[in-house]
Amino acid sequence: MRGSCLSNSDFSGTYSILPDLPAVGGNEGVAQVLEVGSRVTSLKTGDWVIPRDTGLGTWRTEAVLAEDDVISLPNDIPLLSAATLGVNPCTAFRMLSDFEHLKPGDTVIQNAANSGVGQAVIQIAAARGVNTINVIRDRSEFTQLSDRLKAIGATHVIKEEALRRPEMKELFKTCPKPKLALNGVGGKSATELLRHLQIGGSMVTYGGMAKQPVTVPVSALIFKDVKVRGFWVTQWKRDHSNDERAFRAMLDELCSLIQQGKLTAPACSEVGLKDYNKALEVAMTPFTSAKQVLIM
Amino acid sequence: MRGSCLSNSDFSGTYSILPDLPAVGGNEGVAQVLEVGSRVTSLKTGDWVIPRDTGLGTWRTEAVLAEDDVISLPNDIPLLSAATLGVNPCTAFRMLSDFEHLKPGDTVIQNAANSGVGQAVIQIAAARGVNTINVIRDRSEFTQLSDRLKAIGATHVIKEEALRRPEMKELFKTCPKPKLALNGVGGKSATELLRHLQIGGSMVTYGGMAKQPVTVPVSALIFKDVKVRGFWVTQWKRDHSNDERAFRAMLDELCSLIQQGKLTAPACSEVGLKDYNKALEVAMTPFTSAKQVLIM
Known part of the structure; x- marks a missing residue:
């Protein structure tokens, strides 16, 4: 492995795929191919690869894997972008592609806009000319965060309370009402x-x-005909495991955005493998602001 | 008009299409064509017709209407079936057709199974070989009602409390888990x-x-990928107002089921027009068990 993430999906009990203990940890990361077997055709030495499915075990320096366990990426993108590509940006990409037909000028509204998924949504939507209304909880550094999200392409950044206020009418003079809402929070939000x-x-x-x-x-439901759906990128990958083209096309488009500077990695802390204890502690703290990436 | 319903949608404040007062009442009913204009091609004298849209005003003996305001039915079906066809059976038909691809042997679960829609769901599903699990609130005459619903084709009839009990496992030994749930209640149900x-x-x-x-x-939503949707037959009719084929095909299929004795009208009370006051009073009583139909 070159870089391996300590992700929410590794720890969170609200996610249904925690393996039984003792278990091999690590779902996300990027590795470099050191050697290929004689019958391997899709990969060569030096290629960068990411896991095809959850549960590969990315918290390690080396592994012997089947060709089908991984999928290659261009190796001219930033290491942190590659290490964090497989879950959050893929989730954002599919949600923006598979539920509503969004045209330039359309609007998407999302809560948890500062999350890994949220930041990828902002950037992919901006690249497609789609407006985003980004909802975040109020906090002391609201203006800073709002500026940062606008700098990566957010059309509007608003506090959760604003959703209930008449000012929303003003906002909808600048962009149409959203066709798509992305929800990472639940409840009232x-x-x-x-x-x-x-x-x-x-x-x-x-x-x-x-x-x-x-x-x-x-x-x-009845009179506004809203459709309430869910999305889980792990299931999407499994549903498409026999058809590489869809996964390939998504990664190509995401990597092209990265190469053009239109999709950046979320805030990450690079941590040496020997300091894994410290990284684990930070990663398990609720509302931690940077993704911990083990660099090997 | 020959028969005109006093329906929930005429009174219920939870429905968003109550007209401003003073208003012409009556959304449902069947009429017979007495005379046609010289440029009318789709209708002839003697045809039975029902309204194409909500709000036609069916509580009257006679009306002069545009050809497009109505759609014809075969006039060899029972009057009460015709008078009650346009809303509840159409709602049931579309919900069983447009959301999941149901094959014979599949299962649908519904609450409010004793409602007009519920009874149509039971019968249309039975005609298609689709199992129904029908949930009703407990009541003194539960067994009678259960027997009646089974007589019209219900596979299972259960009380609302049973949904939370382990017995459901036993039930699912006799039919697969439902692909489709139809909800007329909301809340916990x-x-x-x-x-x-x-x-x-x-x-x-x-x-x-x-x-x-x-x-x-x-x-x-995330791990079971359930889809939560709504349906409003008035909107469906409006969405299909420029394409008669879909409405025609649905009515043909429903009338064919009626002619085969596979789809019966819900319990109705026939009331003479002069007794409209009494009928209105009964129709506005919550949980009234029979649909009031004005006979003209």
């Missing part, structure tokens, strides 16, 4: 996103940070 | 239906009798 959707729009839930269910008014 | 859906199944909400929102666990 999700209901508030729903309220602003266009008739016939979709809300896609990929996380439940608030540990509360998604509550949908009956009238929104 | 909807959440309980969701819990029994197959992975990737859909819940469609068409009513909210409990006046509570639909609450969806985040894990059901």
Whole structure:
């Protein structure tokens, strides 16, 4: 491995795929191929590769793997972008592609806009000319964070409270109502996103940070025809494991955005493998602001 | 008009299309064509017709209407079937057709199974070889009602409490888990239906009798990939107003089921027009068991 992430999905009990203990840890990371077997055709020495599925075990320096366990990336992208590509940007890409047909000028609204997924959503949407309304919780450094998200392409950044205020009408003079809402929080926050959707729009839930269910008014379903869906990138990868083209096409497009400087890695802390204890501690702290990446 | 319904959608404040007062009442009913204009091609004297859209004003003996305001039915079906065809059976038909691909042997679960929509669901599903699990609230005449629903084709009839009990496991030895859940209630009842859906199944909400929102666990959306949708037959008719074929095909299929004795009208009380006051009073009583139909 070259760089391996300590990710939410490695620890979070709200995710259903925690392996039984004792277990091999690590779902995300980038490795370099040191040697290939005589029957391997899709990879060569020096290639960068990422896991095809969750649970590969990326917290290690070396591994002997089957050709199908990995998929290659161009090796001229930043190491941190490669190490963090397989989960959050893929989640953002699929949610922006598979639920509503978004054209330039359309709008997406999302909560948890500062998350890894949220930042990828902002950048991929911006590259496609799609407006984003980005909802974050109020905090002391709100202005700084808002500026940072705008610098990577956010159209609007608002506090959660604003969703319930009449000012939203002003905002919708500058962009159409969203066709798509992306929900990483649940609870009230999700209901508030729903309220602003266009008739016939979709809300896609990929996380439940608030540990509360998604509550949908009956009238929104019947009279506004909103569609309430979920997305789990691990399942998507499994559903497409026999058809490499879809995964390949997604990675090609994401890597092209990275090469053009339009998609950057989320804030990361690079940590030497010997300091894994420290990295684990930080990674398990709630609301940690930087992704811990073990560099090998 | 020959027969005109006093329907929930005429009174219920939870439905968003109540017209401003003073208003012409009556959304449902069957009329007979007495005379046609010289440029009318799709209708002839003697035809039975029903409204194409909500709000036609069916509480009257006679009307002069545009050709496009109505759609014809065969006039050899029972009057009460014709008078009650346009809303509940159409809602049931579309929900069974447009959200999941149901094959013979598949299962649908529904609450409010004794409602007009519920009874149509049972019969249309039975005609297609699709199992139904029908949830009703406990009541003194539970056994009678259960027997009646089974007589029209219900596979299983259960009380709402049973949804939370381990007996459900036994039930699922006799039929597969449902691909589709139909929700006319909302609140806890909807959440309980969701819990029994197959992975990737859909819940469609068409009513909210409990006046509570639909609450969806985040894990059901992300890891079970359930799809939460709504359906409103008025909107469907409007969306298809420029393409008669879909409406025609649905009515043909429903009338064919009626002619074969596979789809019966819900319990109705026939009331003379002069007794409209009495009929209105009964129709506005909550949980009234028979649909009031004005006979003209």
